[in-house]
Amino acid sequence: MAKIEIASFNRRAALIAEENGADRIEFCAGMEVGGTTPDTDDVIALRKELDIDLNVMIRPRGGDFVYSAEEFEQMKRALIRLKEQHVDGFVFGILNRDNTINMDQNKELIALASPLPCTFHRAFDDVTDIDAALEDVISCGFTTILTSGCEPDVMMGLTNLKHLVHRAEGRIVIMPGGGLRSTNVDRVLRETAAVYFHSSAITDGGNTAVAQEVKELKEKVS
Template identity: 35%
Template sequence: MIIEIIAQNVEDAVSAEKNGADRLELVTAMTEGGLTPSFGTVKQVVNSVKIPVRVMVRPHGYSFVYSDEDKQVIIEDIREIKEIGAAGIVFGSLTEDGNIDEEFLQKVIDAADGMEIAFHRAIDDTKDQLAAFELLQKYSDSIHSILTSGGKPTALAGMENLEEMITRSNEKPSPTILPGSGLSLQNIAEIHSKLHAKEYHFGSAVRVNGKFSEPIDGIIIKQIREIVG
């Protein structure tokens, strides 16, 4: 069972690892939904923990539809993140008509050059999530996981789609479905009993007072571990 925790800095990363996290998603600007952190932060975090660090690559919070200039920034960021030594990236891009931007996805895969890729919750904004998932299945050799709330604001609300994607992912080679958004100590038992996912993604729910402005609460991570194994 993989427990992934959002980290914003070295303190978060060290605390999460110490208390049982298996992997980190490193981000900044959580009020914007999570943007690319500085390269200095990436380097500090990668050098401070032993667990894998996947770095958010998202230049702005306006949308998941990117201009040519945005795409250049994304590719340059990916190359720099790889040079620093991160385990992977977290990325998602859509076309204006609500489909996955497959042409750009291929360029991102090429730039990642073997790093793990998580396709993030941009998939929740697609016009047909299950069709988008089927497209990503074609890239199972390159895309490690799909962070999704099942097309709803929270994973608990999106259980139907999450269950369907997990079922399909067990039928043929696929990226691992990584449920996220709204997961907490209070609901993870219910969610896990229905989904039996291999990985779960936690954010503010593992922090003091449930706020990204507060530090990680290691006791909560340990309690979640006891529930999901």
Template identity: 40%
Template sequence: MPYRMGQARSYWMERASSNPAPVLEICVDSVASALAAERGGAQRVELCDYLAGGGTTPSAGMIEVVRKSIGIGLHVLIRPRRGDFLYTAAEFEVMKKDIALCRTLGVDGVVIGALTADGRIDTAGTAALMAQASGMSITFHRAFDLCADPFQALDELLALGVDRLLTSGQQETALQGAELIRKLHERAAGKLVILPGGGVTPAHVRELLRRTGVSEVHASARTSVQSSMQFRKAYPPMSSERRLSEFEQLVADAEVVHALRAAFNG
């Protein structure tokens, strides 16, 4: 069954009568999706790029145009690449620069996350990103779902003063992870908002909220839209079809680059 924005709007208006502050966050990767989220009744969007790879930081142009196009909350994902969340010093510098840019563009909050090699929260790295984002809302993203001990990780995020935790309950979908989400919500005790996300649809959002007790939900709400192109030429795909795990990257190889240069010089 395709997702219908009107359906979601009706549900969240109904829920507002019993809960004074329900929040629906929609994950988007385009201006069109941000506008659709606002029309459908979402209170906030998380703006990303490359959702097929779990999301990366969108361009400055995308952030600026989305900010000018919508009147609801705008949070931006700060993630320099796909894959794992073990970052180098250079990658932390990239994220700090992106956070500074978000501030200048009027973004309300940033979505961050970093881990250590042994699967714990990188508290030092996260604190440095939070310092850069001072004054903006801070969401720790689903890097949490790759942590070895979710309760220890939650305690570390509470100590850091993170505002919100996006999680699927360390399962493929938030509904599958509902029991852990409920426990995290209870343990946070209002000091941090638990934001379930991952496979959330109108068909089971009521059950998810009932089972977890949370008041915010994160969803992508996407449906397939055909291109308006009339001339369509068959050609090999421009993107790689190889499926990568979260623990591998396609990285330029200096030896291959050297071999290409040597071949140029014949």
């Protein structure tokens, strides 16, 4: 049975997701830029309200995934601060200017997060060599890669997603996300054999998960 992670941009979305069968929350701010580090007070409040796993994004801004020394220090401080709030994992990803994996910076954040698991987020979709990037992310110590298969959405990336799941050979979880909905998750599951799926479950143009969509996502992967 596969599992569902719901990207939540506010506490209400996270609670709706939990109530309707989500297995894990990816909590972040900055929906308009694909997610940024959420406010600490929001994380503290949500941790008290939520029973399922809570992963938190560490991303100082939207845009590319190459960070200045100052931005990297900001990421480290945020991770240390949020780790104290008893979250269950972190979500981040740092690239070099040539869109390869920044091994040193990612490893440093993973060491700070230890023993909590870390997901390499959709920065992965900017890489040019997916096989080399996969091996580098595994070497860094990540437990999961969130990806649309290096294409604009999961349907366009199906071939690459299938390839990544096969190539990973169980060494890391490949989690399809990006345009994933209840209308296509069954096909993505069938064609990729992935075990974890990621969606915002937003189907009404808003910024909060829709209860029925979460239910249908869960039903179709169960």
